[in-house]
Amino acid sequence: MAKTDALQGSLDLLVLKILSRRPRLHGYAIMAAIAGTSGEVLRAEEGSLYPALYRMEEAGWIRAEWIKKGSGRRARIYELTAAGKKQLGVEESRWQSVVLAINRVLREA
C-alpha cells in the first residue's frame, strides 16, 4: 500500500506542476508534457494518470471542462483550482523535504 501512495504522490505533484505552468491541457497532453519535460525519463501510464485526474478532480484540486476540438469530437481539458495551487505548494515542499532527507542519507551512510 505504502509504495503506491508514494508513486501517486509524485504523479499528483507532476500533474499539478504541469497544469500550473500550462493551463487547460487534456489528458494526453499532460502525459506528453510529463514525458517531454523529463526528457523521456518519467512516463505516466494511462492506467494511473486518469484515476489520478479523477481523484484530484474529486478532491477539488483541478477542474475539468469539455471543449470542442477541430475534428468535431469533444475533449476534456483540465486546469488548476485555487485549492490545487495550495496543494501544489504542499506537495512541492513535501517532495523537497523527501529529496533532502534522501540526500542526507546518501551522504552520511
Added chain:
Amino acid sequence: MSIWSRISNALHGERLNREIDEELQSHIEEAIASGRDPGEARRAFGSALRAREASSIRVAGWLESLLADLRFGWRQLCRNKVASAAAVLSLALGIGCCVAAFRLIDALLWRPLPISNSSGLYFLSRKLTGPEGKPIEDGYWATPDFNLMRDAAKDQAELIAISSADRTDITWSTDDDMEKAHVVYVSGNMFPQFGLEPELGRLIAPVDDRGPGLAPYAVLSWDYWNHRFGRDPRVLGRSLQIGDQTFEIIGVGPRYFTGTEKGTVTDIFLPLSMNRFAALDSVTWHHAFLMLKPGVNPDTALESLRQHLSAVSYSFEADCSTCLRGMTQPNIDRYLNKTLVFSPAGAGISDLQKEYRRLLGVLGLLVALVLLIACVNVANMMTAQAAARAQEMALRISIGAGRRRLVQLILSQSALLALLASVLGAIFAAWSAPFVLSLINPRDNPARLDLPADWRVLLFGFGLILLVVLLLGLLPALRASAVRPVAALKGGEDPHSPRRLMRGAIALQVAFCFLVLFLSSLFVASFQRLENRPLGFSTDRLLLLEAVAGQRQLPVVWNQTAEALRAAPGVNSVAISGWPLLGRIRINSDVSIIGAPPSPTPAWFLNVSPGWLSTMKIPLVSGRDFRPEDTSPGAAIVNETFAETFFPGQDPIGHTFERGANQPINKILAVIPDVPYDDLREPNRAVFYVPFDEIDGKSTPKAVDFATFTIHTDAQDPLALAGSLRQLIAQRHNGLRVSNITTQLDLVRDQTIRERLLAMLAGFFAVVALFLAGIGLYAVLNYSVLQRRREIGIRMAIGSTRTSIVHLVTLDVLPIVALGGCAGGALGFGAARYVASLFYQVKATDTDMIALPTGAILLTALIATLPAVLRALRTDPTEILRNG
C-alpha cells in the same frame, strides 16, 4: 461522497460511463495523431476499455446480461442454502400476511358492489343524541317515512329500501323441518336500479310494491340456489313458509350479487310490502339508499336533496302520533333533533364493516411492519454477503462492470428472492384469508365474504413484490453506485460502511418490533381482562333453547313445556327468560317513580320465570325470587345499579316504580348483583327483571311469540342433550318450535370474538417480529465479530481482559437497540391513540404495557448477542496473528 451524489451517480451512471469512454477515446486519437501505434495506444488502457467496447457492440447485451445475472444470483442463493431458505421463508410470511390482509380489507371495505353505477349509491342515516346522551347514528327508517322521501326525491334520485339480512326461520315443506336463512326485504326498484338481471325467472319489480300483503313472492340469491338446491331450475313455483306467511319462488338473482350487506350473503329476497312493519308509522326497520339519476351532478344536487329530504322526514316524524307516544318532552326534542347524512355506499354497508374497520387497520399495520422487519433482515443478509464478496465486486469493476450492471446484479438477486417468497406467500395468503374470515362471527353464523383472487389482488401482489425488491436492493445498490471512478479502477472500499448501514437497519428493526410488541401486548391484555371479567352468573352446563311460536302461545303453554323439559333425563333445572343474557338483545323502558314523569335515564329489562335466578346461579342480595303467582306488571326484581340510580341510599325492597307515566305499578321484591346484560364491554346498566307471565290491563294473560328455555344439565357437555330436548318439544305439537340451540358459555365466548381474533393475530405477529428481529440482530453481531476478528485477536494478545472484549462487542449494539426501542415507543403511543376504541380497561401508559415489550426486546437482544460474544471470546489470538 454524499448520499445525494450517490443517488445522482446511480441515476446518471450511464452518462458518466459515456463521458469516461469519450475522454479515453479522445486520448487514443491524440496518441495516434502524434504518431503512436494505434494498437499499442489502445492496449495502454488495458482490459477496462476493451470490455467496454465489447459490451457496446453486443446488441442484445442487456437481456443477455440480465439472464446471466439471474443465473448468477441463483447460484449465490444456492451457495448459502440455510440463509437463503430463512430469507425466503421470512419474506414469504411477510408477503403472505400482507396479501391476506389486503384481501380481507379490500373485500370488506373497498371492493365496489357488483352493481351498475355503484359510485352513485349513497346510504341514508341520521345522527342524533342517543338515550344515554352519547351521539349515535341511526340507519333505520319507517316505511311510510321512506315513501314520502322517495316521492320527494323522485326528480333527481331514486330511493331504495333494503332491510338488514336477518337470520330467519324458514320452512320449505309442511313438516316441522325448520331451517335458517338470511332474508332481506327490498323495495321493488332495487333490482332494476342496480341493473341486475335474473339468472332464472323474474326478479322483484316495482309492481310488487303496490300494497301490503299483495306480492307473496320470493327471489333466491344465486348462492343459496346453488348450495341449497344444486341449481335445480324446478325451484321456480315452490313455496316457502316464514312465520304465518307463504311465499312463491319467482326467480333466482344474478350470480355475483349477494346483497348490500358486506360479510353476510343474502339467501332470500322478499318484497318490502310483505313485511307487516311496512304499514306501521312508528317502526323504523329497514335501510334507505339513494341512487342519483343519470346526469345529476352529485356535487350540486346532494346538499339540496339532503336538506329537502331532511325537512320531509322531520315533518313526518313530528306529525306521527304513534311515533312519539309515551315519550317525555326532552326525549321528543332529542329524538326530533337529527341530522340527515348521505354516506357513499358503493362498497356496501354493514355492521361488520363498522365493527372491523379499526381491527383491519391494525392488522394492516402489523403485517406491514412484519414485512418491513423481514425485508430489513434479508437486506442485511445481502449486505453482509456483498461485503464478503468485496473481492469479487472489485474484480467485476476492474474488468469494466458499470454501475448499472452492479445495481442490476444486486436487484436481480433480490428479485429472485422476492419471487420465490411471493409464490410461497401466495399459497399462505390463499389459506390464511379465508381462515381469518372464518374466525369472525359466531360459529353457527359465520361471516361470509367473496374473496376472489382477481386483478385487484394480483395488482396489489405485484406492487408488493416491486416494493420488496426495491427495499431489499436499495441499500446494496446504493453502495454499489457509490463506487467512484478512481475507486472503481483501483478496487478500494471502505470496510466499515456495511457495518454502519447494518446497524442503522437494526435500529429500524427494533423500532418496528417494539411497535408490534407494544400494540400486541395492549390487545392481548384487553382480551384477557375482558375474558376474565367477573360475570356474576355461572355458564357451567347451561343449555339455551331459543323457541318460537308462529301463533303466539299463552304463558301456560310455555310453562308446561318447561315442566316437560324438567322431567327429561339428564336435566337438572329449567327456567324461562324472554331472551338470554349476552344474547345481543337489549330493550329499554322508561322508569317513573310514583307517578312522576319518566326519569331522563332509561332502564333495561328482561322477563324471567321463577327459578331463573337459581338456574343461572345469580345470588339474591336481599328479598325473594318470583313465585308462580307473580305476574308482570305487579312484581319486579332489580339489580344494584337500578337500586342506586332510582333509590339512592334507600332499601328499594317494597318500593314501586312504573314503566312510564300512567302505567301499572311494579313492586320490588328483591335486589340482585349486577350481571352483564347484553354486552361484556359495557359498564353495568340499570336492569329490572319482571315475571315471564304477563297480563294485560284486564288481567288476561298475554301470549308470547318467542322465549328462551335455560336448562341446567347434569352432563358436562350441555349440547349432548340438544337433540333429545329439541325432539321432546317437537313431539308436544303445542305450537312451540326450537329455533336455535346454544349454550350460555358460547354466548359469552361470542362476545369476545373480535378481541380474541385481534389478540391471537397480534400475538402471532409479535412472536414473528421478535423472532425475525432476533435473527437480524444475531446476524449483524456475528458479522461484525467476524469482521473485527483481527482487531479482537490483537486486543487479546496485548492483554485485553474478557470483560473489555464483551464490552467491545455489546456496546456496539446496545445504544442502537435503545434508540430503536425509544423510536418504537413513540410510534406506539401515536398508534395506540388511534386504536384506543379496541382496548378494554387498558391504557397505553400502563407501566406493565411498556415494561412487557421492553423486557421481551431486551431478552431477545441478550439471546441474540450471546453467540457473537462467545465467538469473540473464543478468538484465538495466536491463530489470528499467524494466519491473519
